[in-house]
Amino acid sequence: MTTLRIADGRVLHPDFSVTESDVLVDRESGEIVAVGDVAAGDETLDASGCLVMPGLVNAHCHAAMTLLRGYADDKPLECWLREDVWPVEAELTAEDVRVGTELALVELIRSGTTAFADMYFEMAEVAEAVADAGVRARLGHGVVGVGKDADAARADHEESLAFAREYDGAADGRIRTVYAPHSLTTVSEELLREYVPDARAAGVPVHYHANETADEVDPVVEEHGERPLAYADDLGLLGESDFLAHGVHSDASEIALLAERGTAVVHCPASNMKLASGAAPVPAYREAGVTVALGTDGAASNNDLDLFDEMRDAAMLGKHAAADASAVPAQAAVEMATAGGADALGIDAGRVEAGRNADLAVVDFEAAHLTPTHDAVSHLAYAARGSDVRHTVCDGDVLLRDGEVTVFDEAAVRERAADHAAALVARAESE
Numbered sequence: 001m002t003t004l005r006i007a008d009g010r011v012l013h014p015d016f017s018v019t020e021s022d023v024l025v026d027r028e029s030g031e032i033v034a035v036g037d038v039a040a041g042d043e044t045l046d047a048s049g050c051l052v053m054p055g056l057v058n059a060h061c062h063a064a065m066t067l068l069r070g071y072a073d074d075k076p077l078e079c080w081l082r083e084d085v086w087p088v089e090a091e092l093t094a095e096d097v098r099v100g101t102e103l104a105l106v107e108l109i110r111s112g113t114t115a116f117a118d119m120y121f122e123m124a125e126v127a128e129a130v131a132d133a134g135v136r137a138r139l140g141h142g143v144v145g146v147g148k149d150a151d152a153a154r155a156d157h158e159e160s161l162a163f164a165r166e167y168d169g170a171a172d173g174r175i176r177t178v179y180a181p182h183s184l185t186t187v188s189e190e191l192l193r194e195y196v197p198d199a200r201a202a203g204v205p206v207h208y209h210a211n212e213t214a215d216e217v218d219p220v221v222e223e224h225g226e227r228p229l230a231y232a233d234d235l236g237l238l239g240e241s242d243f244l245a246h247g248v249h250s251d252a253s254e255i256a257l258l259a260e261r262g263t264a265v266v267h268c269p270a271s272n273m274k275l276a277s278g279a280a281p282v283p284a285y286r287e288a289g290v291t292v293a294l295g296t297d298g299a300a301s302n303n304d305l306d307l308f309d310e311m312r313d314a315a316m317l318g319k320h321a322a323a324d325a326s327a328v329p330a331q332a333a334v335e336m337a338t339a340g341g342a343d344a345l346g347i348d349a350g351r352v353e354a355g356r357n358a359d360l361a362v363v364d365f366e367a368a369h370l371t372p373t374h375d376a377v378s379h380l381a382y383a384a385r386g387s388d389v390r391h392t393v394c395d396g397d398v399l400l401r402d403g404e405v406t407v408f409d410e411a412a413v414r415e416r417a418a419d420h421a422a423a424l425v426a427r428a429e430s431e
C-alpha cells in the first residue's frame with residue numbers, strides 16, 4: 001500500500017464536528033484508511049492552518065459553457081436560451097467542448113470540487129477531459145427536441161443512451177453516466193415513453209431540468225392535466241437514483257412525491273437568481289426527506305463554478321425567500337454541497353471517514369477573511385472562497401497541490417479556451 005498523509009490539519013467529520021486530525025489515504029485503492037493520529041505516510045500533504053473537508057460535489061453543470069461566460073447576461077431563461085445560447089451552441093465543435101470542459105475542470109479543481117454532473121453535447125470529449133483531470137463525474141448527452149424533425153429527435157435519444165452505455169464505469173470507475181433528456185417541456189412525451197424504459201434496462205439514472213421557471217409549469221398542466229412532477233412520475237422519471245435540476249416551482253404534492261420516490265433535487269441558487277427563475281423550496285424539500293444537492297448550472301448563468309459561492313447563495317436565498325434567518329443554516333448548505341451531492345450522484349464520498357473514497361478539499365483558514373474561527377462550518381458557508389483551497393485530492397490523487405493544478409497546464413488551457421470562445425462567437429455572429 002502506498003499512502004498519502006494529509007497532516008496537521010483540522011478535519012470536518014460527517015457529524016459536522018471538527019477535530020485536529022490527520023487523514024491517511026491508500027493511493028492504490030483511492031480510499032481513506034484512517035482519520036486521527038496516523039503514522040507517517042509515503043507522501044505528506046501539509047494541512048497546517050487548514051480544514052480538511054469532503055471534496056465538493058457540483059451536481060448540475062454544463063461544463064463547456066465556460067466558453068459562454070459573460071456572453072449573454074441579464075435575460076430570463078426562455079429568451080436567454082432561444083435568442084443567445086442555442087444559436088451559439090449550434091456552432092460548437094467537439095474541440096470547443098473539449099477546451100471549454102478543460103477550463104471548467106481547472107476551475108472546479110482549484111475550488112475544491114472533486115465530482116460533478118454534466119449534461120451537454122460531444123460528451124466523449126467531456127469524458128476524455130474528465131479522465132485526464134482525475135475527478136469523478138456523472139455524464140450525460142443532453143437531448144433537446146426543440147427545432148428537430150422526428151428522425152433527428154430520435155437520433156438524439158439514441159445518442160444519449162449509446163453514450164451512457166459505452167462510458168459507464170470509464171476512467172477506472174470515476175465516470176458514471178446518465179440518460180439526460182433536457183426537460184419535461186423540450187422533449188416529447190412519445191419519445192420519453194419510448195426511451196426511459198431503455199435507460200432503466202441499461203441501469204443508468206436520469207438527469208433532467210424540471211420546474212425551473214413558472215412559465216414551464218402551466219404548459220405541462222394544460223397539455224397533460226397534471227403537475228410536472230406527477231407527469232414525470234407517469235413517465236417513470238422519478239427513480240431513486242434519478243436527480244432533477246432546479247425544482248424551483250414544485251408544490252407540496254410534488255415535494256411529497258419526490259420524497260416517496262427517493263428522487264434527488266439539485267438546487268442551483270445562483271442560476272435561479274440570475275435568470276430570475278425564483279427560489280426553490282429548500283427547507284420544505286429537506287423537511288420532507290428529499291435529498292438536496294447543489295449545482296452551479298453552466299458558467300453562462302452563474303457566472304462561475306465555485307461551490308463556496310453556491311453554499312453562500314443557498315443559505316442567503318433560502319433565508320431571504322422564507323423571511324426566516326434559520327431557514328437554510330450554514331450546516332445545511334455545507335451538507336448539500338458534500339454528502340447531499342454525493343448521494344444524489346451515487347458516489348461513495350461526501351464524508352471524511354475511513355472506507356470512503358478519498359475525495360477531499362483542504363481549505364486554508366490562515367486568511368484575514370477567515371479570522372477568527374469561532375465556527376469552521378460557518379466559515380465554509382459564509383466566508384470562505386474557492387480560492388482558499390490549498391489542496392484538492394480525488395481518488396487518492398493530488399489534483400491541486402499548494403494551489404497549483406497538477407493535471408493540466410493551466411496557462412495553456414486558459415489560452416486555448418479564450419481562442420476557441422472568440423472563434424465560436426465570431427462564427428455564430430456571422431450566421
Ligand SMILES: CSC[C@H]1O[C@@H](n2cnc3c(O)ncnc32)[C@H](O)[C@@H]1O
Pocket residue numbers: 062077081085086089119120121141142143144182209212271297298301
Ligand atoms: C441539451 S444539453 C443542456 C442544455 O441546457 C442548456 N441550459 C443551460 N442552462 C440551463 C438552464 O438553467 N435551464 C435549462 N437549460 C439550460 C444548455 O445551454 C444546453 O443547451
Ligand SMILES: [Zn+2]
Pocket residue numbers: 060061062209245297298
Ligand atoms: Zn442546467
